[in-house]
Amino acid sequence: MANRVAIVGIGQTYHKSRRPDVSQPEMANEAVRAALADAQLSMKDIESVFFSNMETFEGIYLPDHGMADEAGSFMKPGFKIASGGTSGIAAAKEAFHFVASGLFSIALVLGFEKHDAGDTTAAITAATTLAWGKGQARGAIGEFAKQASNYMKQSGATEEHAAMVRLKADRCACRNPYAHLRLGLKSVEEILKSGYLEWPLRLLDFCPQSCGACALIIASEEEARRITNKPVWIADVVAVHQEPFRAGAFCDLDGREPYSQDVASTKLYKRNGITNPRRDIDMAEIYEPSNWEEMFLCEVFHFCEENEGWKLIEKGITEIEGEFPVNPSGGVLATNPIGATPTIRVAECALQIRGDAGEHQVTRDVKTAVATALGGPNWTAMVLLRRSL
Amino acid sequence: MAQEPSQEYIHVAYTMSRPYRWSAGKYLSKLYKEMRDSKKLVTNRCPKCKELLWPPQMVCGRCKVRAGDDWVELSDKGTVAGYTYLVYPLWDPHAGKRVGEDHPYATILLDDGMYMVSRLEEQDKEKLKVGMRVQAVWREEGRGRGLDEDILYFRTIEQ
Numbered sequence: 001m002a003n004r005v006a007i008v009g010i011g012q013t014y015h016k017s018r019r020p021d022v023s024q025p026e027m028a029n030e031a032v033r034a035a036l037a038d039a040q041l042s043m044k045d046i047e048s049v050f051f052s053n054m055e056t057f058e059g060i061y062l063p064d065h066g067m068a069d070e071a072g073s074f075m076k077p078g079f080k081i082a083s084g085g086t087s088g089i090a091a092a093k094e095a096f097h098f099v100a101s102g103l104f105s106i107a108l109v110l111g112f113e114k115h116d117a118g119d120t121t122a123a124i125t126a127a128t129t130l131a132w133g134k135g136q137a138r139g140a141i142g143e144f145a146k147q148a149s150n151y152m153k154q155s156g157a158t159e160e161h162a163a164m165v166r167l168k169a170d171r172c173a174c175r176n177p178y179a180h181l182r183l184g185l186k187s188v189e190e191i192l193k194s195g196y197l198e199w200p201l202r203l204l205d206f207c208p209q210s211c212g213a214c215a216l217i218i219a220s221e222e223e224a225r226r227i228t229n230k231p232v233w234i235a236d237v238v239a240v241h242q243e244p245f246r247a248g249a250f251c252d253l254d255g256r257e258p259y260s261q262d263v264a265s266t267k268l269y270k271r272n273g274i275t276n277p278r279r280d281i282d283m284a285e286i287y288e289p290s291n292w293e294e295m296f297l298c299e300v301f302h303f304c305e306e307n308e309g310w311k312l313i314e315k316g317i318t319e320i321e322g323e324f325p326v327n328p329s330g331g332v333l334a335t336n337p338i339g340a341t342p343t344i345r346v347a348e349c350a351l352q353i354r355g356d357a358g359e360h361q362v363t364r365d366v367k368t369a370v371a372t373a374l375g376g377p378n379w380t381a382m383v384l385l386r387r388s389l
Numbered sequence: 390m391a392q393e394p395s396q397e398y399i400h401v402a403y404t405m406s407r408p409y410r411w412s413a414g415k416y417l418s419k420l421y422k423e424m425r426d427s428k429k430l431v432t433n434r435c436p437k438c439k440e441l442l443w444p445p446q447m448v449c450g451r452c453k454v455r456a457g458d459d460w461v462e463l464s465d466k467g468t469v470a471g472y473t474y475l476v477y478p479l480w481d482p483h484a485g486k487r488v489g490e491d492h493p494y495a496t497i498l499l500d501d502g503m504y505m506v507s508r509l510e511e512q513d514k515e516k517l518k519v520g521m522r523v524q525a526v527w528r529e530e531g532r533g534r535g536l537d538e539d540i541l542y543f544r545t546i547e548q
Contacts, residue, residue: 020398020400021396021398059405119480119482121479121480122479122480122481122482123482125479125480125481125482126407126482138475138479139479141479142473142475142494145473146471146472146473146495146496147471148473149471149472149473149519150470150471150519153519195476195477196476196477197475197476197477198473198474198475198476198477199473199474199476199514200473201473203477256502
């Protein structure tokens with residue numbers, strides 16, 4: 001029987017397009033110090049560090065080695081995970097596994113990305129294999145544009161619905177001091193005026209490139225009870241990998257192959273006695289690179305029926321005050337330091353469970369929350385958190 | 390009191406050239422060779438479930454068995470399953486500059502059930518639709534070496 005594991009410390013940096021004032025290790029250190037302060041621990045207490053970063057985006061080789069001092073991993077074990085958009089949850093998942101196994105009692109998860117160093121879209125496009133459409137792929141933007149056009153056709157969602165999702169994200173972000181884009185958007189019309197990047201994705205439909213970092217301190221039950229009176233328990237973790245090219249897009253439009261989100265969430269819910277996700281879970285922080293994607297993901301994570309993702313936003317269900325809040329932090333639409341983005345999803349869920357989310361604390365009491373990530377190939381990683389086990 | 394001088398932050402700017410040489414391997418090479426020399430799309434079949442693998446590869450992920458050399462020629466006709474077009478020019482690392490692309494690009498469901506990402510010849514946005522029938526237009530001169538070079542784009546066809 002594995003040990004119980006909890007999140008006992010949470011820290012993140014503020015997020016901006018550019019951080020000329022800090023190097024990559026200095027920026028990561030801000031999140032490390034914030035998490036240590038939150039847990040009232042010091043670097044000496046950390047036994048191992050699990051990093052998350054996509055090094056081709058910054059062009060810095062082995063960044064985890066270069067920041068051993070700033071991350072507190074000097075002379076300690078650990079490793080870096082680079083699985084695209086799932087990296088930041090994959091690192092948390094591995095820290096969970098190692099602490100649950102009893103090998104470590106206290107571990108640190110550190111997600112970071114300093115996007116001002118390079119060009120992420122160019123890095124993705126350059127590294128695309130011939131089979132995946134090299135020379136034509138336009139990073140993540142092209143894929144999510146195609147997904148948006150498919151979703152529009154299939155579900156009946158309109159550009160107005162997508163704009164409503166951005167409006168919600170921005171309202172939430174304006175209440176979150178750590179969020180990157182806090183635009184103060186007032187209306188759907190304002191969003192529909194923003195130019196297309198790639199049809200039907202508008203500039204305001206897509207996530208930004210942020211500089212930022214997020215750290216979590218993960219501890220065994222014994223340590224967790226000593227460290228804090230508000231441990232957030234990691235009930236379960238799950239990851240599902242899928243070869244994207246066989247399915248053609250991020251999905252099999254033909255329905256021959258299930259979505260990785262569907263497989264991952266079905267497994268997670270079954271293992272944890274969740275029969276009605278929207279009733280049994282109180283809120284979610286999901287990795288939505290575009291507003292269209294949020295509507296679609298709500299369906300494949302079974303927060304609603306198929307082709308009804310847009311109805312959630314129409315009915316206000318996913319708002320901070322709603323029945324099932326989705327991304328009350330402002331989500332990825334507001335803040336996207338890729339290596340840290342999924343770590344922030346876990347951190348934000350944990351803050352909501354603790355009741356420490358401040359201005360963007362959701363109205364309903366959060367006892368159970370789910371954090372999800374979506375990776376470059378169509379990979380899905382999920383973490384289920386609970387106030388009590 | 391003298392004002393503290395503000396700190397100067399140094400940026401190290403550089404552009405690096407990263408030449409790579411990827412081996413396509415046994416299976417993809419077969420496809421690329423057929424495309425280059427015979428204007429044909431081919432792939433291999435799983436010996437167990439008999440499903441066509443795509444792109445051609447050595448392992449069937451579903452059956453977890455080694456796929457062999459049971460090669461099948463595929464139709465170069467298909468149906469548009471999703472499409473988009475670039476409005477805001479993006480950095481193209483292959484060209485080293487911002488590139489706007491006139492041709493919309495699409496996920497095409499080939500008639501044998503494979504998806505393929507390629508450009509569409511049709512540039513009139515009003516005429517684009519999911520479900521439209523298309524066929525590959527192959528490059529005649531100066532043969533390329535792979536998917537994006539040997540097929541120029543897909544042309545709208547009647548059936």
